[in-house]
Amino acid sequence: MKYYIIAGEASGDLHGSNLIKAIIEQDNDAEIRCWGGDLMQRAGGTLVKHYKELAFMGFLEVIMNLNAIFKNIKFCKQDIAAFKPDAIIFIDYSGFNLRIAKWAKEHNFLTNYYISPQIWASREGRIEKIKATVDHMYVILPFEKEFYEKKHNYPVHFVGHPLLDAIANRPVLNESDFRSQNNLDPKKPIIALLPGSRKQEVQKMLSLMLSLTNDFADHEFVIAGAPSLEKDFYDTFLNDANVKFIQNKTYDLLSISKAALVTSGTATLETALFKVPQVVCYKANWISYQIAKRIITLEYISLVNLIMQKEVVKELIQDDFTKQNLKKELASILNGKERTEQLSSYNELIAKLGGSGASSNAATLIIENAKNA
Numbered sequence: 001m002k003y004y005i006i007a008g009e010a011s012g013d014l015h016g017s018n019l020i021k022a023i024i025e026q027d028n029d030a031e032i033r034c035w036g037g038d039l040m041q042r043a044g045g046t047l048v049k050h051y052k053e054l055a056f057m058g059f060l061e062v063i064m065n066l067n068a069i070f071k072n073i074k075f076c077k078q079d080i081a082a083f084k085p086d087a088i089i090f091i092d093y094s095g096f097n098l099r100i101a102k103w104a105k106e107h108n109f110l111t112n113y114y115i116s117p118q119i120w121a122s123r124e125g126r127i128e129k130i131k132a133t134v135d136h137m138y139v140i141l142p143f144e145k146e147f148y149e150k151k152h153n154y155p156v157h158f159v160g161h162p163l164l165d166a167i168a169n170r171p172v173l174n175e176s177d178f179r180s181q182n183n184l185d186p187k188k189p190i191i192a193l194l195p196g197s198r199k200q201e202v203q204k205m206l207s208l209m210l211s212l213t214n215d216f217a218d219h220e221f222v223i224a225g226a227p228s229l230e231k232d233f234y235d236t237f238l239n240d241a242n243v244k245f246i247q248n249k250t251y252d253l254l255s256i257s258k259a260a261l262v263t264s265g266t267a268t269l270e271t272a273l274f275k276v277p278q279v280v281c282y283k284a285n286w287i288s289y290q291i292a293k294r295i296i297t298l299e300y301i302s303l304v305n306l307i308m309q310k311e312v313v314k315e316l317i318q319d320d321f322t323k324q325n326l327k328k329e330l331a332s333i334l335n336g337k338e339r340t341e342q343l344s345s346y347n348e349l350i351a352k353l354g355g356s357g358a359s360s361n362a363a364t365l366i367i368e369n370a371k372n373a
Contacts (some may be wrong), residue, residue: 001027001372004085005034005045006076006100008054008093010228011266012199013037015115015162015359018089020045020262022363033083035076036091039226048079052228054096069096075105087370090134091115101133110373112366114138114255116156120147127152136369138362142352157365160358162265167251167273168356175256182246188220189258191330192276194250196253196263197226199233204283206237209261211323213242217333219258220325224250261326268302268313269370274351277333277342279326280315307352312345314338 003023007016017039024030024044034045035054041047054072073096080088082101087110090097094117101111113134118341119126120143127148130137137156139145145158179186195205203292206223213221224232234245246253250267254260254274265283271278280302300306306314314329316322332338 001029001086001367002083003033003087003089003366003370004083005032005040005089005091006093006097007034007036007040007091008051008096010037010051010226012091012093013039013051013227014114014166016040017043018162018165018359019091019114019362021091023367025360026363027280027367033079033085041190049075053370054093068314072096073099076100080104080109081107086110086373087112087366089114089366092117094118094126098129098133102129105135106135110135110370112136112138112369114159114362114366115140115162116144116148120144129152130154132308135373136365138365140358141303142354143307146194157362158354159361159365160354160356161269162358163270164350164353164356164364165272165359167226167270168250170255173252173255178252180254182244182249184222184244185220188218189217189334190253190256191216191221192250192253192257192260192271193221193223194262194267194271195223196265196267197228199229202226202229202233203361205263205281208321208323208326209281210237210240210243212327213240214329216334217242220244222246222253222257224253238359244262259330259339261330264301264315264317265301268304269307272304272313272346275343275346278313279325279333280313280328280372281321281322282315282317304349308345308349312342312349 005016007013013036016036020040033048034040035049037051046162088104089112092115104111114260116139131154131295138159139156140161144168145156148154148156212240221242222244225245227248238245245248254271254276255343257276260271260276260278262271262278264280268280302313305311306339316325
């Protein structure tokens with residue numbers, strides 16, 4: 001059968017690649033076209049558009065790039081129509097994907113959504129659009145099933161969280177070799193910096209994160225470079241001898257880190273699954289933040305706290321994201337009781353996420369639903 005998959009970010013590329021592997025394993029005749037990244041392409045998908053061309057962060061940035069966005073939407077519809085897939089699979093990236101879903105439903109394509117738009121966080125009214133345009137929804141967070149089914153009477157499939165598979169399937173890392181290959185101090189404990197995957201995020205987050213290097217000189221700060229950004233972009237941040245840079249090896253870095261400073265997003269959950277104590281940080285431009293503050297109804301912004309329904313990790317948002325606050329919170333997770341408490345809560349978090357097999361579970365359901373369509 002023919003599958004058309006649309007992901008618009010680095011995390012979607014990761015989850016999409018594992019889904020592609022699972023589909024190919026279960027459907028030997030699978031033909032897959034995709035919007036995503038290098039991982040999805042290597043997994044066996046024919047890459048139509050790279051997410052590097054699609055990543056616009058914040059309300060203001062989206063408005064400034066509307067022309068490019070509308071061109072991409074038009075092109076996507078034309079490409080789907082020409083390919084004639086048996087199933088379309090949307091991965092998060094709701095602003096774009098829900099527009100394509102509406103068109104796809106009108107043209108009688110089978111629509112599947114893997115990794116739900118976060119309508120439980122903002123713009124809950126989008127549930128009506130989802131009900132009207134998405135044939136099958138596969139959710140990965142335990143509270144999402146109750147949200148959809150009990151609150152909105154919309155049946156969904158809880159398949160488990162794909163990060164459990166992505167992390168469990170990694171090869172064992174030799175820490176000594178990794179440190180040597182990446183010019184890391186053989187003895188200093190590592191503080192991992194995950195400043196985001198978009199230029200706007202990194203520019204707002206990284207300078208403040210790096211302002212702590214002299215305060216924690218007995219640790220080594222290592223920037224996790226995003227696959228969506230070129231090495232040259234980070235060069236201006238690498239003037240400190242106590243700062244190192246590693247690209248496309250975030251999981252390896254987290255596996256040997258003592259603590260992490262993390263921009264809110266999927267990375268907060270990834271850090272928790274590696275059992276690395278963290279401080280969650282977020283700062284947007286003033287206009288985008290003012291808009292978001294008025295439409296986001298959640299008590300927390302990190303997935304860790306949302307899943308646990310309590311403050312497990314400290315969140316420093318907008319005006320709270322200062323050097324003084326960041327220094328205090330980092331010190332507490334390196335040596336204070338907060339470190340022990342976070343690590344204990346991480347075990348509870350992993351149990352809540354269910355078992356492994358999310359990609360395989362989703363692939364099985366997608367293939368079955370396509371055959372029965």
